Amino acid sequence: MRTEKCILAGFGGQGIMLMGQLLAQAALDDGLEVSWLPSYGPEMRGGTANCSVIISPEPIPSPVIAHDATSLIVMNLPSMEKFVPDVVPGGFVLVNSSLIEEKVTRSHVEAIYVPCNEIAQELGNAKMTNMVMMGAFVEVTKCVRPESVLGALEHKLGERKAHLMDGNRAAFARGAECAVAARA
Amino acid sequence: MPRTLMKGNEVIGAAAIRAGCRAFFGYPITPQTELPEYMAAQLPKVGGVFVQAESEIAAINMVYGASGSGARVMTSSSSPGIALKQEGISYIAGAELPCVIVNVMRGGPGLGGIQPSQSDYFQATRGGGNGDYRLLVYAPASLQELADLVQIAFDKADYYRNPVMVLADGMLGQMMEPVEFRDDLPRMELPAKDFAATGTMGERAPRVINSLYLKPEELEEHIHRLFAKYEAMKVNEPLVETVGLEGAEIVVVAYGTTARIVRSAMATLAEEGIHIGLIRPITLFPYPMGVFETLPDSVRQLLVVEMSMGQMIDDVRIANEGRLPISFVGRTGGMVPTPALVAERVRELLGATAVGGATEGSGATAYQGVGTGSTTGGAR
Known part of the structure; x- marks a missing residue:
């Protein structure tokens, strides 16, 4: 596989850091090398949040993604512009x-539009917005196995929140379907 | 043991507890706060002591006291907090007590900023405290190395009865990587802690822990004893990683996360057919001088890369002994150099007939080795 360099960005509270961590854990479980680097600072709920995840079969030198992202997840407009x-x-x-009505105007990149909030709400839990996006991302990039992401989430939720898994599985699957449809 | 995904600051805490650290005194400061948070949660579970002190100064003096009683003890902070601890660090070195001090560096001077930096190189290697003393300083570049070196640091501190510093930066503290806590780390035969003030029970003479010597003859003798330890460190402790020195015209010198950025630049340059080498000091004191003495003949110049204005250049110049011209490129104040910046500087140096000229906005300055006969030789 190629090295996947993914920037995940949105606002605080959208589960951006968690998405990155699930991706990183999935990569580790798939036997790959991985680094997860968060933006940090005077961050707050509603402020901007982003993290960089690098997944590679080889040891990872710089954990910083410097104008060489192979994929980008944007959950709100300021992130897309940035x-x-x-x-x-x-x-x-x-x-x-x-949340983003604008289209990606740049050429030579493939934009995939996923109505994450709507799908999550349709499924009955707005908090699953990020898992919809994860489903689409893994379908498009294939950088980790879908089961690994879901396994990482199951582990993260633990027994106490295990009842949330079915909903999240559905959200993940709908995100993947949406990506397939968008690229068809 | 399987590899687990952990945050750097938590890796430090887990490694310390594995190494037998049972006392931690600290004060929160970004970007290392997850470390005291981790210790607060985990130390009580293993019968340890965690105190959030009222200040960094109080914390380091608690370390002084705990170490004096024989405990394996650690404190951590970030740059301005480490500045506050300097008095205590000097006292601990003077009193010959072991401890581990972690600095997760951020930009300075003063309160500076909270983004990653390497601008405490002087503070760590030259001593921010007063007097003739040195610290053994480790500079890990990955979370795996952080896990290993933090554990090794406790043994070294006990062995030399001297504070050991682990110098990380905000990136290393905040990032996550897979880590394996290895069972095969080198462990040292350690002397009994016969200095510890544990109570005489009326059965032995009191042990006095002090750094005050009013008779200069005695203080001088004491300092000579300290320096015998530092000389032993210089012989036994230098650690360095070298990559691709053979056949390289330019060798980059970089430590910590910056060395990883250089590795990315090396890969980019290799695609263009440009082969450069890397010297990555893992101990900053003692500095790995030896590797500079045995560089292959192909090496024509050195390039120092740091997240500072170039504080390590002094040590590179000492190690280089005027043999090769030395250049620098870096970012500072919390800005992180890109592989592209490093690669560009390398191309520039290879293209230039004479080494010189600063690149505007990149913090790049050219340095000429002493004794090269250049008129700009030794300019700083």
Whole structure:
């Protein structure tokens, strides 16, 4: 596989850091090398949040993604404006079209629009928005196995919140379906 | 043991507890706060002591006291907090007590910023405290190395009866990577802690822990004893990783996370057919001088890369002994250099007939080795 360099961005509270961590854990469980680097600072709920995840079969030198992202997840508009220029030609941009009406104007990147909030709400839990996006992302990039992401989430939720797994599985599957339909 | 995904600051805590650390005194400061948070949660479970002190100064003096009673003890902070601890660090070195001090560096001077930096190199290697003393300083570049070196640091501190510093940066503290807590780390035969003030029970003479010597003859003798330890460190403790020195015209010198950024630049340059080498000091004191003495003939110049204005250059110049010209490129104040910046500087140096000229906005400055005959030789 190629090295996947993914930037995940949105606002605080959208589960951006968790998405990155699930992706990183899935990569580890798939036997790959991985680094997860968060933006940190005077962050707050509603402020911007982003993290960089690098997944590779080889040891990872710099954990920083410096204008060479192979994929980008944007959950809100300011993130799209900020990070789309950092994607390499041929890279993927996954857009949460529930909150972003604008289209990706750059050429040489493949934009995939996923109405994450709407799908999550349809499934009855707005908190699953990020898992919808994860489903779409894994379907498009294939950088980790879908079961690994769901396994990482199951582990993260633990026994106490195990009842949330069915909903999240459905959210993940709907995200993947949406990506397939969008690229058909 | 399987590899687990952990955050750098938590790796430090887990490694310390594995190494037998049972006392932690600290004060919160970004970007290392997850470490005291981890210790607060985990130390009580293993019968340890965690105190959030009222200040960094109080915390380091608690370390002084706990170490004096024989405990395996650690404190951590970030740059301005480590500045506050300097008095205590000097006292602990003077009193010949073991402890581990972790600095997760952020930009300075003053309160500076909270983003990653390497601008405490002088503070760590030259001593921010007063007097003739040195710290053994480790500079890990990955979370695996952090896990290993934190554990090794406790043994070294006990062995030399001297504070050992682990110098990380905000990136290393905040990032997550898979880590394996190895069972095969080198362990040292350690002397009994016959200095510890544990109560005489009326059966032995009191043990006095002090750094005050009013008679200069005695203080000098004491300092000579300290320096015998530092000389032993220089012989036994230097650690360095080298990559691709053979056949390289330019060798980059970088430590910590910056060395990883250089590794990315090396990969980019290799695609263009440009082969560069890397010297990555893992101990900053003692500095791995030896590797500079045995560089292959192909090496024509050195390039130092740091997240500071170039504080390690002094040590590179000492190690280089005027043999090769030395250049620098870096970012500072919490800005992280990109592989592209490093690669560009390498291309520039290879293209330039003479080494010189600063690149505007990149913090790049050219340095000429002493004794190269250049008129700009030794300019700083």
